[in-house]
Amino acid sequence: MAYDNEKLQRFEQSVLMEAEKKIQEIQAETEKMKENELENTRQKEYDKMFSVMQEQVHQLQLKYRQEVTKVELDGKRELLEFRNQLTEKIFQEAEEKLQKFTDTKEYQSFLLTSIQTAAESFTGQPMIISIQEKDLPLTEKICELVPTATVQADPANQLGGFKLIQPEKNVLQDETFANDLDKQRQEFYRTCGLTIAV
Known part of the structure; x- marks a missing residue:
């Protein structure tokens, strides 16, 4: 009987050891x-945070580009206004000098x-010469120079x-100062170097 008890105890110990081993394996697993x-959850959260950060960076870049574009356009508009004012001033002065x-x-x-x-091209042909009203006192001299x-x-x-x-040749030759000006x-705008790239 003592032998059976001993055997039973060894069996019980063996089962307990085996159970402890299984418990440790299960705990380790x-x-x-x-x-x-x-780690998976942490990685998913990092990925989410990275996506959010990327979107925020994209939004900031977009906002920055829009602000830079607005500033550039405002600068170009101001430069264009200044160029136009300067040009008008120059041509206003030229107009005043022409009037004097x-x-x-x-x-x-x-x-x-x-x-x-100008009339030599149409010698002997009838023509109409239009002048400003204050030049009408020169009519007689003009008719002496160009009898037709x-x-x-x-x-x-x-x-x-x-x-x-x-009228016969349907020709209009505009030699007015306003036309020349x-x-x-137009030539000034083309060649002045004050162009604005848009």
């Missing part, structure tokens, strides 16, 4: 699974010579110069 799950010039004897001589030169001309006032001509109209303005 559970710990490993817990660590893996924790039209009050001189040199202008009268210039006008008569210019009309005679009819002289008339041009209310649109406020700066001086003339228009020569040859407009051409110069």
Whole structure:
């Protein structure tokens, strides 16, 4: 009987040791699974945080680009306004000088010579010469230089110069100072170096 008791105790110890070993294995496996799950969860949270951060960085970059573009456009608009004001000032001064010039004897001589030169292309043909109203006192001299001309006032001509109209050939030669000034303005914009890249 003592032998059976001893055998029973050894069997019981063996079972307990085996159970303890299984418990330790299960605990180790559970710990490993817990660590893996924790690492997976941590990685998922890091991925979420990274996505959120990336989106925030993208939004900040977009906002920055929009602000930079706005500042650039505002700067270009201000530069364009300044260029236009400067150009208008220059051409306003030129216009004033031309108006003063039209009050001189040199202008009268210039006008008569210019009309005679322009009319040479249509010698002997009837033509209409339009001049500004204040130049009408030169009508007689113009008709002496160009006998086939009819002289008339041009209310649109406020700066001086003339228009020569040859009806038979349907020709209009605009030699007004306003026309010349407009051409110069366009050329100035083209060549002044004050262009603004958009």
